[in-house]
Amino acid sequence: MTEYRVTLSNRGGAAYMVNGRRPLLEQLRDQGVDLPYGCEYGGCITCAAKLVEGHVDQRRQVALNNRQIENGYVILCVARAVTDITLEIGVESHDKLYRNPFLDPLKPHELKADIATPEDV
Amino acid sequence: MKDCCGPGYSSPQEAIEAPREKLLYTIAIYTGTGIQKPDYLATVDVDPDSPTYSQVIHRLEMPGIGDELHHMGWNACSSCHDDSSMSRKYLILPGVRSNNLHIVDTATDPRAPRLHKVIEGAEIKAKADLSGPHTVHCLGSEIIISFLGNAKGEAPGGYLQLDKDFNIIGRWENSMGDIKFGYDFWYQPRHNIMVSSEWAAPNTFMPGFDLEEVGYLKYGRELHFWDFEKKVPVESFYLGEDGLLPLEVKFHHNPDSTHGFCGAALSTNVIHWWKNEEGKWQWEKIIDVENEIHPEWPIPLPGVMSAILISMDDKYLYLNNWLHGDMRQYDISDPHNPKLTGQVFMGGLLGKAPQVNGVDVAGGPQMFQLSLDGKRLYVTTSLFSTWDNQFYPDIRTKGGVMVQIDCDPVNGGMKINPDFIVDFGQEPNGPSRCHEARYPGGDCTSDIWL
Numbered sequence: 356m357t358e359y360r361v362t363l364s365n366r367g368g369a370a371y372m373v374n375g376r377r378p379l380l381e382q383l384r385d386q387g388v389d390l391p392y393g394c395e396y397g398g399c400i401t402c403a404a405k406l407v408e409g410h411v412d413q414r415r416q417v418a419l420n421n422r423q424i425e426n427g428y429v430i431l432c433v434a435r436a437v438t439d440i441t442l443e444i445g446v447e448s449h450d451k452l453y454r455n456p457f458l459d460p461l462k463p464h465e466l467k468a469d470i471a472t473p474e475d476v
Numbered sequence: 477m478k479d480c481c482g483p484g485y486s487s488p489q490e491a492i493e494a495p496r497e498k499l500l501y502t503i504a505i506y507t508g509t510g511i512q513k514p515d516y517l518a519t520v521d522v523d524p525d526s527p528t529y530s531q532v533i534h535r536l537e538m539p540g541i542g543d544e545l546h547h548m549g550w551n552a553c554s555s556c557h558d559d560s561s562m563s564r565k566y567l568i569l570p571g572v573r574s575n576n577l578h579i580v581d582t583a584t585d586p587r588a589p590r591l592h593k594v595i596e597g598a599e600i601k602a603k604a605d606l607s608g609p610h611t612v613h614c615l616g617s618e619i620i621i622s623f624l625g626n627a628k629g630e631a632p633g634g635y636l637q638l639d640k641d642f643n644i645i646g647r648w649e650n651s652m653g654d655i656k657f658g659y660d661f662w663y664q665p666r667h668n669i670m671v672s673s674e675w676a677a678p679n680t681f682m683p684g685f686d687l688e689e690v691g692y693l694k695y696g697r698e699l700h701f702w703d704f705e706k707k708v709p710v711e712s713f714y715l716g717e718d719g720l721l722p723l724e725v726k727f728h729h730n731p732d733s734t735h736g737f738c739g740a741a742l743s744t745n746v747i748h749w750w751k752n753e754e755g756k757w758q759w760e761k762i763i764d765v766e767n768e769i770h771p772e773w774p775i776p777l778p779g780v781m782s783a784i785l786i787s788m789d790d791k792y793l794y795l796n797n798w799l800h801g802d803m804r805q806y807d808i809s810d811p812h813n814p815k816l817t818g819q820v821f822m823g824g825l826l827g828k829a830p831q832v833n834g835v836d837v838a839g840g841p842q843m844f845q846l847s848l849d850g851k852r853l854y855v856t857t858s859l860f861s862t863w864d865n866q867f868y869p870d871i872r873t874k875g876g877v878m879v880q881i882d883c884d885p886v887n888g889g890m891k892i893n894p895d896f897i898v899d900f901g902q903e904p905n906g907p908s909r910c911h912e913a914r915y916p917g918g919d920c921t922s923d924i925w926l
């Protein structure tokens with residue numbers, strides 16, 4: 356089975372090997388990484404991390420809006436590695452995850468995927 | 477409590493005359509704060525004669541992390557007052573994110589509650605296809621809990637029924653009808669009526685609040701009236717712009733009354749309903765809190781009325797404006813014509829009361845519980861971890877606080893008690909956030925009379 360290297364940039368570059376079949380949250384926790392989580396089905400955002408390098412498959416997530424995705428956020432409880440990746444984990448990585456909607460509204464293309472309109476329409 | 481009787485009180489009047497509360501329970505969360513510890517149930521000493529007054533005296537940690545404890549409910553209330561085999565012994569603490577239901581024994585040692593049982597979220601999903609638990613009410617000897625989503629976090633969810641030993645019976649309702657969303661509910665058995673309100677699907681509200689989604693009808697704006705015995709919704713009121721995010725639902729405590737109230741959080745209005753002389757349910761808006769202009773923000777700021785509470789004598793309605801930072805008291809002796817009789821600020825985004833009793837308030841008034849005699853209102857500041865993180869990012873380092881507001885139940889009026897404050901920023905494992913509170917002897921948000 357193909358294995359990928361996960362490097363945690365805000366944990367001194369600690370590295371872990373994972374497969375592409377199971378979610379990153381489960382595989383990293385199994386190896387002793389302390390990660391926040393809640394629902395474990397991709398709906399509540401508690402487990403969000405920032406993808407600094409590489410690619411994941413997170414098609415099952417329903418928590419992120421398009422701006423959060425644009426800013427690099429991935430939902431570890433459902434995301435699977437498809438390349439070697441570098442992540443920033445924990446709430447330290449959440450600087451751009453939360454925004455005050457009265458101060459900083461989303462544009463129509465930045466909404467969640469099910470209601471967003473394409474940017475150039 | 478008399479030997480002959482079950483839990484609670486024979487009437488609201490008897491509840492008002494009950495001994496003063498000495499302990500209070502509030503949940504406190506670490507979910508979403510960055511601290512990798514379980515959420516817990518805190519026991520707060522509220523007896524002014526005690527050496528540990530205004531302190532957390534016990535913490536019961538949940539078995540796992542990431543629950544997001546939120547609201548709670550009793551296994552039994554005054555609706556079982558005639559049943560001497562029942563007692564108000566267990567507090568049920570749902571985890572909104574994990575779906576676990578924690579059953580906590582508060583009677584064996586009220587100062588140090590202990591975990592009695594956990595109903596796993598996975599079992600609830602498998603047996604009832606539900607997630608996102610919210611309001612707990614007992615129902616005679618059984619218990620029903622509103623859930624906001626199905627197992628995948630999609631609306632409208634439904635109601636889980638438990639037996640008195642906390643076994644899953646299954647879904648309570650016979651139909652959800654055309655209901656789009658769930659949230660809170662309250663029932664008035666003498667009129668065979670239950671009213672339920674609407675927040676949003678778990679997948680919508682749990683990640684945080686995208687205001688823009690309100691316009692896409694991802695958040696509720698209806699109230700639903702149920703035939704309580706048949707367990708089916710029979711009538712819905714579309715509240716429109718006046719009722720965006722209708723959250724907390726309260727009937728008068730008087731079991732003969734048909735008057736009830738709901739706080740529409742985003743519209744920041746109070747909706748009143750009642751049954752008219754022809755036997756038809758009517759509704760009207762009775763309180764409308766104006767938006768405030770924030771000097772630096774493009775969108776006017778609503779109050780965000782996330783909770784309401786009715787005093788045990790049905791004379792006062794209390795409400796919060798979580799973003800503006802004020803708690804208000806209205807005299808609702810005439811429920812059609814409420815009169816503002818008290819207001820205090822604690823925190824909020826308008827900068828009117830950044831500190832209370834020397835403690836920074838990184839949040840606004842949020843949940844509150846009133847003493848049975850109507851004189852002491854305990855108010856906490858955190859709403860929900862992801863929403864806190866959006867509006868009050870400082871709460872991560874400062875934690876929540878619990879404030880006591882002294883209320884005048886005769887002439888009206890509120891003022892902050894100078895001797896009481898619980899700073900959850902100083903908790904041993906780091907800043908946590910407190911939310912709903914309950915008293916061991918029953919409170920103003922649980923008891924229903926048959």
Ligand code: FES
Nearest residue numbers: 393395399400432
């Ligand atoms: S744990 Fe809820 S989205 Fe991952």
